Amino acid sequence: MELISQNKVFDGWHKQYQHPSEVLSCPMRFAIYLPPNAAQGERVPVLYWLSGLTCSDENFMQKAGAQRIAAQLGIAIVAPDTSPRGDDVADEDRYDLGKGAGFYVNATQAPWSTHYRMYDYIVQELPALIEANFPVSASKAISGHSMGGHGALTIALKNPGMFSSVSAFSPICNPLHCPWGQTAFSAYLGNDRELWKQHDASELMKIAHGEQTVALVDQGEADTFLAEQLKPEALQAAAQQSQYPLTLRMHSGYDHSYYFIASFIEEHLHFHAERLFA
Amino acid sequence: MELISQNKVFDGWHKQYQHPSEVLSCPMRFAIYLPPNAAQGERVPVLYWLSGLTCSDENFMQKAGAQRIAAQLGIAIVAPDTSPRGDDVADEDRYDLGKGAGFYVNATQAPWSTHYRMYDYIVQELPALIEANFPVSASKAISGHSMGGHGALTIALKNPGMFSSVSAFSPICNPLHCPWGQTAFSAYLGNDRELWKQHDASELMKIAHGEQTVALVDQGEADTFLAEQLKPEALQAAAQQSQYPLTLRMHSGYDHSYYFIASFIEEHLHFHAERLFA
Numbered sequence: 137m138e139l140i141s142q143n144k145v146f147d148g149w150h151k152q153y154q155h156p157s158e159v160l161s162c163p164m165r166f167a168i169y170l171p172p173n174a175a176q177g178e179r180v181p182v183l184y185w186l187s188g189l190t191c192s193d194e195n196f197m198q199k200a201g202a203q204r205i206a207a208q209l210g211i212a213i214v215a216p217d218t219s220p221r222g223d224d225v226a227d228e229d230r231y232d233l234g235k236g237a238g239f240y241v242n243a244t245q246a247p248w249s250t251h252y253r254m255y256d257y258i259v260q261e262l263p264a265l266i267e268a269n270f271p272v273s274a275s276k277a278i279s280g281h282s283m284g285g286h287g288a289l290t291i292a293l294k295n296p297g298m299f300s301s302v303s304a305f306s307p308i309c310n311p312l313h314c315p316w317g318q319t320a321f322s323a324y325l326g327n328d329r330e331l332w333k334q335h336d337a338s339e340l341m342k343i344a345h346g347e348q349t350v351a352l353v354d355q356g357e358a359d360t361f362l363a364e365q366l367k368p369e370a371l372q373a374a375a376q377q378s379q380y381p382l383t384l385r386m387h388s389g390y391d392h393s394y395y396f397i398a399s400f401i402e403e404h405l406h407f408h409a410e411r412l413f414a
Numbered sequence: 415m416e417l418i419s420q421n422k423v424f425d426g427w428h429k430q431y432q433h434p435s436e437v438l439s440c441p442m443r444f445a446i447y448l449p450p451n452a453a454q455g456e457r458v459p460v461l462y463w464l465s466g467l468t469c470s471d472e473n474f475m476q477k478a479g480a481q482r483i484a485a486q487l488g489i490a491i492v493a494p495d496t497s498p499r500g501d502d503v504a505d506e507d508r509y510d511l512g513k514g515a516g517f518y519v520n521a522t523q524a525p526w527s528t529h530y531r532m533y534d535y536i537v538q539e540l541p542a543l544i545e546a547n548f549p550v551s552a553s554k555a556i557s558g559h560s561m562g563g564h565g566a567l568t569i570a571l572k573n574p575g576m577f578s579s580v581s582a583f584s585p586i587c588n589p590l591h592c593p594w595g596q597t598a599f600s601a602y603l604g605n606d607r608e609l610w611k612q613h614d615a616s617e618l619m620k621i622a623h624g625e626q627t628v629a630l631v632d633q634g635e636a637d638t639f640l641a642e643q644l645k646p647e648a649l650q651a652a653a654q655q656s657q658y659p660l661t662l663r664m665h666s667g668y669d670h671s672y673y674f675i676a677s678f679i680e681e682h683l684h685f686h687a688e689r690l691f692a
Contacts, residue, residue: 143668143669143671143673143674144634144636144667144668144669144673144674144677145673145674145676145677146676146677147677150673198476198477198672199476199477201479201482201676203673203676203677204479204676204677356422358422389422390421390422391421391422393421394476395421395422395423395428395481396421396422396423398423398424398479398481398482399422399423399424399425399481399482
């Protein structure tokens with residue numbers, strides 16, 4: 137694991153690392169924010185943040201303004217990249233498939249299946265790496281934006297008990313029924329719709345009758361992707377079906393940008409802190 | 415004036431505009447953040463933010479996290495671009511001269527003198543445009559980073575009474591004696607060192623015996639540009655000479671990035687608010 141950069145932020149440290157990923161068969165970069173108390177020997181809980189299409193480990197760390205609250209609360213934040221990277225990694229000349237668009241699934245189809253295993257990377261390899269190398273506890277929460285909101289919700293739903301809470305901004309709630317989801321799933325997963333359902337937050341929430349991870353979702357009403365791509369109404373309907381502890385909040389005037397995330401990230405961090413420190 | 419984009423942020427609005435600049439003889443873009451109370455008919459004071467080398471109107475708005483506090487305090491923020499722009503604007507293939515590096519002076523030398531008049535743009539054209547088109551009062555403060563910290567300090571020092579307060583992060587305090595300043599001033603202003611002194615914060619502060627604009631400067635001790643380019647010790651010495659109301663704070667571990675600005679912008683906004691609302 138190689139330290140790429142570090143910056144002091146709100147008395148804690150933002151650090152970028154590169155490491156060889158076994159799961160993805162390529163070098164991967166991630167960012168971690170360590171709050172001030174982590175430097176004083178305390179083991180702090182971790183919020184994993186999954187970013188959206190075209191993003192890297194940098195967008196959230198630079199634009200969300202989360203470090204201020206993470207420093208106050210004593211929470212580490214880990215922001216991985218959004219796909220495998222490198223010259224030998226399959227790609228398409230479009231923003232919603234290939235590099236920057238891993239969709240947090242394990243691809244089963246060539247040429248994607250060689251490297252595109254973001255599900256296993258986020259669920260297994262990355263947390264193990266973080267817990268082995270940083271002063272963090274095993275307490276975890278997960279959040280994300282857009283494609284990363286889809287990632288956070290589906291990963292939490294598929295792994296009950298792993299995260300004490302899950303939240304999302306503007307998530308892709310029902311990829312089975314939107315262009316982004318259909319493009320990515322048909323490429324990465326092929327034509328088996330039963331496999332698609334295992335990575336669709338609305339489908340998963342509908343049948344989530346066992347241990348349920350409490351969920352908070354914020355969605356801007358002026359988001360240009362809302363009707364065609366995001367479909368929070370499908371998630372809401374799924375939650376009603378399984379009596380899932382989902383809070384969905386619609387926000388007048390807000391769009392799909394990081395300005396929206398910055399406006400409400402403090403509430404998400406407090407939401408997670410309540411469970412992480414319970 | 416043309417609206418380029420708008421985003422709701424902390425219940426206020428971030429907007430980007432393009433307008434034809436008479437002073438700079440080119441179209442210019444700026445960003446404005448209007449706090450929630452500005453939409454309710456209140457005339458709010460304005461903080462002008464001047465950015466550093468390579469920046470546009472976007473860096474501060476995306477990375478500093480200032481809107482949260484501006485919304486609470488009821489302060490508008492205006493972030494101009496850092497130079498004239500366009501295909502017919504003189505440029506050099508380097509980051510510290512030409513586009514993105516206007517240095518907030520009026521160039522006297524060809525080929526720069528045609529467009530590079532950022533001093534007049536910031537002091538005259540932009541505030542007039544803002545006050546004619548937005549619900550703002552005449553109360554103004556000014557701040558900036560690096561080259562923009564130089565801009566904020568020199569503009570406040572040359573225009574006593576115009577701003578109720580001035581602050582800077584990591585400013586170029588003594589451009590007469592650093593490579594960035596010498597490169598820019600010799601290109602834009604020629605070899606007349608007396609003219610250079612009129613745009614050097616330390617030289618101006620040394621002789622600022624009349625009306626003095628209270629100043630706050632924050633500087634990171636891990637800033638890689640500190641010793642060679644920034645020279646806050648020259649500003650401190652100048653303040654002692656003229657009994658200038660300067661507070662210079664050195665911060666252990668912080669670097670030149672927006673992570674440093676984000677960590678202390680709240681204190682700067684409160685510093686300005688105390689005078690803007692006095």
